Amino acid sequence: xxxxxxxxxxxxxxxxxxxxxxxxxxxxxxxxxxxxxxxxxxxxxxxxxxxxxxxxxxxxxxxxxxxxxxxxxxxxxxxxxxxxxxxxxxxxxxxxxxxxxxxxxxxxxxxxxxxxxxxxxxxxxxxxxxxxxxxxxxxxxxxxxxxxxxxxxxxxxxxxxxxxxxxxxxxxxxxxxxxxxxxxxxxxxxxxxxxxxxxxxxxxxxxxxxxxxxxxxxxxxxxxxxxxxxxxxxxxxxxxxxxxxxxxxxxxxx
Numbered sequence: 001x002x003x004x005x006x007x008x009x010x011x012x013x014x015x016x017x018x019x020x021x022x023x024x025x026x027x028x029x030x031x032x033x034x035x036x037x038x039x040x041x042x043x044x045x046x047x048x049x050x051x052x053x054x055x056x057x058x059x060x061x062x063x064x065x066x067x068x069x070x071x072x073x074x075x076x077x078x079x080x081x082x083x084x085x086x087x088x089x090x091x092x093x094x095x096x097x098x099x100x101x102x103x104x105x106x107x108x109x110x111x112x113x114x115x116x117x118x119x120x121x122x123x124x125x126x127x128x129x130x131x132x133x134x135x136x137x138x139x140x141x142x143x144x145x146x147x148x149x150x151x152x153x154x155x156x157x158x159x160x161x162x163x164x165x166x167x168x169x170x171x172x173x174x175x176x177x178x179x180x181x182x183x184x185x186x187x188x189x190x191x192x193x194x195x196x197x198x199x200x201x202x203x204x205x206x207x208x209x210x211x212x213x214x215x216x217x218x219x220x221x222x223x224x225x226x227x228x229x230x231x232x233x234x235x236x237x238x239x240x241x242x243x244x245x246x247x248x249x250x251x252x253x254x
Contacts, residue, residue, distance in 0.1 A: 025053055032057045095183035096227050103175040110175055112146060120179045122199045122208045123161040136210060138166070145170045158220035161213070162196035165224040180224040192216050 027035075036044050036058050048055040065074040105114045118138070119125035126139035137157060144155050145168045154169040163182035168175070184193030196216040201207045208214060 025051075029057050093185050094226070095186050096223070097179075097181045097183065098227055098230075099179045099181070101177040101179075103177070104173065108173075110170070110173055112142060115142070115175070118177070120166055120177075121159050121162050121164045121181065121197060122213065123159050123210045124164070124166075125210070141166070141168045142175075144168075145175065156221065156224075158218070158223075160217070161210075161215050163193055163216055163218045163223050164197075165221055167224075178230065180227050182218075182223045182226070 032054070036047065039047060044058065048058045064077055066077050068075050099120070101118070103110060103115055105111070115126075117125075117127045120138065124136060124138040126136065126142065137159070141155050141157050144150065145153070150170070152169065152171050154167050156165070156167045158165045165180040167178045170176075181197060182193055183197050184191045189195070192214055193216055195214045196208070198208055206213055
């Protein structure tokens with residue numbers, strides 16, 4: 001029976017190609033579908049049998065069917081073949097980052113010149129060999145931590161230009177720097193939360209630095225609170241933490 005079917009298929013005449021020059025077939029697909037809405041189901045079936053092009057147009061609005069590219073036919077959809085929903089939705093749909101630096105000078109007492117260069121965001125940076133140029137909030141926080149008699153005190157502050165919280169604490173011969181940052185909801189690159197954290201120039205060509213660039217104000221400590229508790233590997237401050245508020249008149253902001 002299979003052999004007979006195969007032989008018979010060899011004698012089938014090839015299908016004639018439809019005449020695409022017919023004005024009716026030149027109409028937009030949306031208009032053909034709109035015309036079909038005025039037909040009864042029986043008339044729509046008859047219209048779909050006139051040619052393959054019209055049948056393809058009329059079957060586009062069948063949500064329970066899908067077009068097979070291999071055989072150019074309609075097949076019932078498998079409703080199990082669809083994206084699954086997350087069982088545990090994200091509790092915080094934001095890109096929050098915690099970075100921790102530990103400075104240790106071996107058996108020697110740690111000094112400011114041992115820290116080298118450090119940049120925690122586009123607006124806060126210090127370098128030990130260029131004190132006056134980089135005399136900003138981050139450097140002032142380190143200077144407070146190195147004051148005699150202020151060991152094990154966590155000095156907390158925030159960047160006035162982006163969603164960044166940070167803290168500095170000198171404990172024994174170790175200096176700990178923690179930085180909490182909010183990079184936004186991982187959406188558009190034009191989002192202000194992302195642009196304010198991006199060091200490179202934006203689409204407008206404006207460089208993001210200490211004095212110029214996009215500005216996103218936030219309440220000091222709010223990013224740290226969103227992230228949650230600090231890791232247990234860090235020492236617990238033995239004395240009361242201190243908040244530092246720096247002036248926010250920092251050049252031109254866009």
